[in-house]
Amino acid sequence: MASVEAAAEHERILREIESTDTNCIGPTLRSVYDGQEHGLFMDKLEGRIRNHDREIEKMCNHHFQGFVDSITELLKVRGEAQKLKVCTMGHDCSRWCRLQQCNIAATIDKLSHCLPGTLWEGAGHQHECLNPRYYPALRTLEQLEHTCLPRASHYRFCTIMAENILVLRTQIRDIAMSDLKDFLESIRKHSDKIGETAMKQVSLQGFAQCFVGVRTILSNVLKVFVLVLLNALVCCCFQGARDTFESYYRKQRRKQARLVLQPHSNMGYGFLVNQLFDMLLEMREQYGEILLKKWSGTFRQILDQDNYSPIPVSMEEEYRCIVGQFPFQDPELEKLPYPKKLPFSAFVPKVYVQVKEFIYACLKFSEDLHLSSTEIDDMIRKSTNLLLTRTLSNCLQYAIKKKNVGLAELVQIIINTTHLEQSCHFLEGFISNITNIPPDTINATKLYGMATFKDARHTAEEEIYTNLNQKIDQFLQLADYDWIAPQAGSQASDYLSDLIAFLCSTFAVFTNLPGKVAQTACMSACKHLSTSLLQLLLEADVRQVSMGALQQFNLDVKECERFARAGPVPGFQGDTLLLAFIDLRQLLDLFTQWDWSTYLADYGRPTCKYLRVNPHTALALLEKMKDTSRKNNVFAQFRKNERDKQKLIDTVVKQLRNLISTQQS
Structure with missing residues (x-):
């Protein structure tokens, strides 16, 4: 019974070995060695192996003929494949050759663009830098950068060239500037030789011929200098560094000028520079002009x-900007809210700033002239006086007297000159x-600007x-x-009403003028109006004057008197x-009241009612009315009898003529 169970167990183990992965047969084999029948198991295993060998042999015998055929x-x-391989290699070789030819052609085309442009220009640039020819080198770089390199921009060597x-x-630029600096420093090497040659020529042939021997040396030096200077200038201007070059060159020339004006004691040429200073002082006068x-x-x-209008300011910044340019202080104006107006126009701060700029220009010229502070102060003050009394004065006179200058502009000019x-x-x-230099220094020149502005204001x-x-005219x-009108109108003439309105608006502008100026202008205008009206009445073309016309004229004069009585300008007493x-x-x-008896009786007395009536004027006007009375019944209201009226006029005319004759005798 035990042997049967062992045989069954061995059969199971063999099946597991056949069906299980070799990595997992460890536990299975352990179960064999754990028992006592492992010898029997080995016999069983040998038998199973022989069975499998027989099956394999049968399978190989069955498939051997097919394997041989395969x-x-x-x-x-293999033979056919060898032939196909040889044929295929021939076709690949042809295609590869064509590809190489295309690549070679493309390479030649690209190089044909690069060689005459990029590469040749680069080689030319190196050659020009070695010569040296800086300007052609810069032009070559410009052509290389803007024309040649963009054509071959995808090549790496072009990118490197563009970066360089x-x-x-x-x-x-640095090399050109270095050449210029080195040349300027080397000029001193030639100065001794030039000075020596000049001294020899002076001693042998006189001062007039001293430049004959120096000319050759200077010409050679100047040729080199012009070449070096031109190279440096072109290089700097070409690269946008003109300001740098100009600043450096001016600085060097200024140093050389100072060397001329203040020569070193070891120069040893024996020439005096006093005449040079005298010449500079003369040049100062010309420079002043x-x-x-x-x-x-x-x-x-x-x-x-200028618009000749007060400057409007709308904010604090504008006000501070203007008073920063021109010294103006008005506490009352500062208290007013914005917007407000300054009393003067824009040309006041502009003129003041320009006067200061002129003073700076005069001071600039006086540098390095070895003048004392007192001499500089005196020179500046004299030049400023010329600017104020001559230049600015003439400009103000021109602005005042030019055509089309209105009253408002003239008023503003007076205000401006006052400030x-x-x-x-x-x-x-x-x-x-x-x-x-303090302004109260003894013998210090005073500014005459006040007189200039007073003259302009006058x-x-x-x-x-x-x-x-x-x-008014x-x-x-x-x-x-209508000098023969039978009666007057009901109001003043239209032209006179317009004239009075114009005068009122004009004198309203005079409020900012000094009081005496406005009063004088108003009095002058009224006197001129009065004189012109009297001349209008006495014109020779006016041959006849009726009482109606005289009454209309009287209405116009009353309108003028109302204007004067209203006080268009304050300050009159x-x-x-x-x-x-x-x-x-x-x-x-006298004429409207026909008060000839009073006039003739009191004439010449200080208390005369018609003290300001000239007998010549009265006679001339009466003659005009006499002619009118002969044609019109003007005086019918005074006398019933026409003959008595004419006789009365004739009597007054006769008395006036006698009065005039008495005065003349």
Whole structure:
């Protein structure tokens, strides 16, 4: 029974060995060795192996003929494959050759673009740098950068060349500037030889021939200098470094000029430089004239562009900006809210700034002239006086007297010159600050700007008076009296009403003027109006004057008197302005009231009612009315008898003539 169970167990183990992976048969074999029947198991295993060998042999015998046939066919296929391989290799070789030819052609085409441009230009640049020819080298780099390299930009060597262009340009500029510096430093080597040659020529042939021997040396030096200077200039300008070159060159020339003006004691040539300083002082006067001409144009441009209106300011920044340019202080104006207006126009701060710029220009020229502070201060003050009394004064006179200058502009000019006059002491302090000379120093030159602005203001005032009178004359030309009218109208003439309205608006602008100027202008205008009206009445063309026309004329004069009585300009005491029309008033009262008895009886007395009536004027007007009475019954209201009326007029005329004769005798 035990042997049967062992045989069954061995059979199971063999099946597991056949069906299980070799990595997992360890536990199965362990169960064999754990028992006592492992010898029997080995016999069983040997038998199973022999069975499998017989099955394998049977299978091989069964498939051997097919294997032989397969090997035979494979050998046949190998021969055919060998032939196919040889044929295929021929086709691949042809295709590879064609590909190589295409690549070679493309390479030749690309190189044909690169060689004449990129590579040849690069080689040319190196050759020009070695010569040296800096400007052609820079031109070559420019052509290389903008023309050649973009054609072959995808090549790596072109990228490297493009990155090196900036470095090459910088190197060229540095080399050119270095050559210039080295040359300027080497000039001193030739100075001894030039000086020696000049001294020999002076001693042998005189000063006039001293440059004959020096010419050869200087020509050679100048040729080299021009070449070096041109190279450096072109290189710097070509690369946008013109300012750097100009600054360096000016600095070097300034040093050389100082060397000329202040020669070293070891130069040893024996030439004195005193005459050079004298020449520079003479040049200073010429330079001053040039500055005056320049500033004359500047002042005229400022005056022409000015709008002659008070400067409006809308915010604190604008106000501070203007008072920063021009010394102006007005506590009352500062208290006013924004927006507000400054009393002067824009040309006041502009002119003040330009005067300071002129002072700076004069100070600039006086540098390195070995002048004392007192001499510089005196020179600047004298030049500034010329600027104010001659240049600025002429420009102001030109602005005042040019055509089409209105009353508003003239008023603004007076205001502007008043503020400029007040700023003169600030200019005094400005000059003292830059020269370190107190303004109260003995013998210090004073500025005459106050007189300049006063003269300009007086001229503007005269122009205002003249302009006002011309405007009045223009209105009077519109007068159209009917001198033989039987009766007067109900109101003043239209032309006179327009004239009074114009005067009112004009004098309203005068509120910012000094009081005396406005009063003088108003009195002058009223006197001119009164005189012009009287001349209009006595014109020779007016041959007849009726009482109606005279009454209309009287209405116009009353309108003028109302204007004067209203006080268009403050400051007049009482009826002072009415005195401008007193001559007309007494004359018209004499005729309208027909008060000849009083006039003739009191004539010549200080208390005469018609003291301002001239007998010549009265006679001339009476003659005009006499002619009218012969044609019209003007005096019918005074006398019933026409003959008595004519006799009365004749009597008055006769008495006036006798009075005139008495005066003449």
